[in-house]
Amino acid sequence: MSFLRSLSLNSVGQRVAGSRGANGDSQSKPPRYSAGGLFVKGARNQPWPRVWREVPLQKSYDVVIVGGGVHGLACAYYLATNHGITNVAVLDKAYLGSGGSGRNTAIVRSNYLTPEGVAFYDRSLTLYNTMSVDLNLNVMFSERGHMTLAHTDGALRTMRWRAEVNKLQDIDSSVIDPQEVKKLAPSLDVSDHARYPILGALYHPPGGTIRHDAVVWGYARGADHRGVEMHQKTEVLDILVEGGEGRDGKGAGGKVTGVRTNRGDISAPIVVNCTAGWATLISDMAGVKLPISTRPLQAAVTEPVKVFLPTVVVSGSLHVYVSQTDRGELVFGASVDPFNTYNIRGSLEFTEELAGHVLELMPGISRMRLLRQWSGLCDMTPDYSPVMGFTPVDGFLCDVGWGTYGFKAGPVSGEQMAETIATGQTAKLIEPFKLSRFATGELVGEKGAAAVGH
Amino acid sequence: MLLVPCPNCGPRNASDLRYVGEAGPRPDPNTATEAEWRSYLYIEDNPAGLLRETWYCRAGCRRYFVAERDTTSNEFVNSPLPGNKIGGKA
Numbered sequence: 229m230s231f232l233r234s235l236s237l238n239s240v241g242q243r244v245a246g247s248r249g250a251n252g253d254s255q256s257k258p259p260r261y262s263a264g265g266l267f268v269k270g271a272r273n274q275p276w277p278r279v280w281r282e283v284p285l286q287k288s289y290d291v292v293i294v295g296g297g298v299h300g301l302a303c304a305y306y307l308a309t310n311h312g313i314t315n316v317a318v319l320d321k322a323y324l325g326s327g328g329s330g331r332n333t334a335i336v337r338s339n340y341l342t343p344e345g346v347a348f349y350d351r352s353l354t355l356y357n358t359m360s361v362d363l364n365l366n367v368m369f370s371e372r373g374h375m376t377l378a379h380t381d382g383a384l385r386t387m388r389w390r391a392e393v394n395k396l397q398d399i400d401s402s403v404i405d406p407q408e409v410k411k412l413a414p415s416l417d418v419s420d421h422a423r424y425p426i427l428g429a430l431y432h433p434p435g436g437t438i439r440h441d442a443v444v445w446g447y448a449r450g451a452d453h454r455g456v457e458m459h460q461k462t463e464v465l466d467i468l469v470e471g472g473e474g475r476d477g478k479g480a481g482g483k484v485t486g487v488r489t490n491r492g493d494i495s496a497p498i499v500v501n502c503t504a505g506w507a508t509l510i511s512d513m514a515g516v517k518l519p520i521s522t523r524p525l526q527a528a529v530t531e532p533v534k535v536f537l538p539t540v541v542v543s544g545s546l547h548v549y550v551s552q553t554d555r556g557e558l559v560f561g562a563s564v565d566p567f568n569t570y571n572i573r574g575s576l577e578f579t580e581e582l583a584g585h586v587l588e589l590m591p592g593i594s595r596m597r598l599l600r601q602w603s604g605l606c607d608m609t610p611d612y613s614p615v616m617g618f619t620p621v622d623g624f625l626c627d628v629g630w631g632t633y634g635f636k637a638g639p640v641s642g643e644q645m646a647e648t649i650a651t652g653q654t655a656k657l658i659e660p661f662k663l664s665r666f667a668t669g670e671l672v673g674e675k676g677a678a679a680v681g682h
Numbered sequence: 683m684l685l686v687p688c689p690n691c692g693p694r695n696a697s698d699l700r701y702v703g704e705a706g707p708r709p710d711p712n713t714a715t716e717a718e719w720r721s722y723l724y725i726e727d728n729p730a731g732l733l734r735e736t737w738y739c740r741a742g743c744r745r746y747f748v749a750e751r752d753t754t755s756n757e758f759v760n761s762p763l764p765g766n767k768i769g770g771k772a
């Protein structure tokens with residue numbers, strides 16, 4: 229992978245020569261995206277520029293990223309911003325943010341169980357914290373606190389364990405009693421005659437919610453500003469590999485030469501799989517098998533009411549998590565469906581079960597109406613941890629297997645994948661998540677993510 | 683809702699059964715290498731299309747059986763037969 233060092237310099241040279249790039253400046257931030265600016269443009273009858281350019285598809289790039297969600301766009305953004313690699317194309321078969329990035333429940337937190345998980349997600353939370361300033365676009369990060377309820381002694385014990393792991397790593401996380409739970413979220417039923425009594429909670433003040441579409445657009449805008457190209461409705465049909473031991477020269481020992489899309493072939497020495505739901509289908513194209521099964525996760529939203537739930541509330545035993553948007557809608561998520569499928573049709577069973585569980589927690593909202601439900605595809609791995617970095621095929625990298633927690637990890641994944649691509653060395657934070665751990669039996673075991681899928 | 687065609691009980695709601703996973707031959711634990719065994723444990727085919735999978739009819743006949751389902755439409759295509767076999771078109 230040593231050619232990557234020269235590749236990075238090359239791209240900078242290209243950019244300075246003015247061959248591409250929206251504004252030709254990889255150091256400055258994208259311009260502010262403000263209501264004032266919109267008003268001034270309108271008053272002066274000036275055009276309001278598109279958020280990102282639509283440019284013709286080139287025949288070759290230094291890096292092709294498959295999947296235009298938070299992970300792919302963040303990777304492109306940090307490649308350009310931190311490493312000066314701007315000859316990059318992000319391809320999406322639909323529109324940007326149309327997969328998991330637009331279907332998640334927008335919760336961010338870092339109170340995981342394993343030291344690897346905590347370190348990783350905490351870096352993500354740090355990046356989310358300054359994102360509005362870095363991207364010059366308001367992503368509406370609301371640090372409203374995150375509460376995981378314990379309904380059994382066993383759950384309470386696990387939470388104490390998690391709190392101690394968190395504290396050791398300087399994460400603000402502690403176990404609180406039912407009275408404090410009631411103080412933070414008065415609508416919860418903390419009485420001891422509930423079917424699932426609330427015995428306590430793991431409280432994590434830095435957790436919260438964020439506007440997921442704005443994160444997608446912010447990264448796309450930032451990457452575009454530095455010369456990265458985004459190509460929507462560009463579906464990858466095949467990954468071109470030479471010299472591998474498998475069929476058609478694919479698989480271990482092979483070398484990536486490019487991708488075949490519905491808009492023609494593109495040559496590229498580096499192809500990054502940043503898809504969710506279709507991760508194994510894309511990897512199969514390169515001859516790389518993954519320990520991933522695809523399952524849908526359903527979510528739902530209610531009619532808007534006056535804001536009464538100030539924190540994010542999660543219950544592992546009841547398989548539900550709830551937060552209230554600034555508009556007043558309650559957003560519910562559940563755990564993944566219990567069998568593999570690529571079908572994202574919602575089911576009545578889910579709605580029924582969800583409603584029942586929510587009412588166990590908040591009996592007061594029994595007459596509230598559900599507005600809509602949807603589902604997204606989750607790539608589940610055996611150890612509830614992602615698969616990141618290099619694969620047995622040279623030049624083919626993965627940032628996949630994000631299960632139900634991909635959104636909150638988007639920024640740090642992009643940053644670490646960009647470093648991995650630019651230096652040719654697996655970045656330290658993602659070292660535990662390498663694909664080879666399944667062959668050597670070094671699974672991570674992130675039970676902090678497994679308690680309830682989100 | 684997913685109706686799973688149990689060969690003994692007929693169609694039952696998926697919540698009556700347990701999804702076990704992709705069906706396939708298990709390597710012999712006495713002769714399999716570590717790599718083969720871990721690949722059997724962890725690596726998935728995860729096809730978008732026809733999938734041979736094992737179900738456990740936990741609330742019914744309490745037997746395991748193999749079914750074939752299209753993972754893009756969730757339709758079972760060839761009806762399962764008792765004893766890990768699959769019949770003709772359903």
Ligand SMILES: [Zn+2]
Pocket residue numbers: 688689690691692739742743744745
């Ligand atoms: Zn049965």
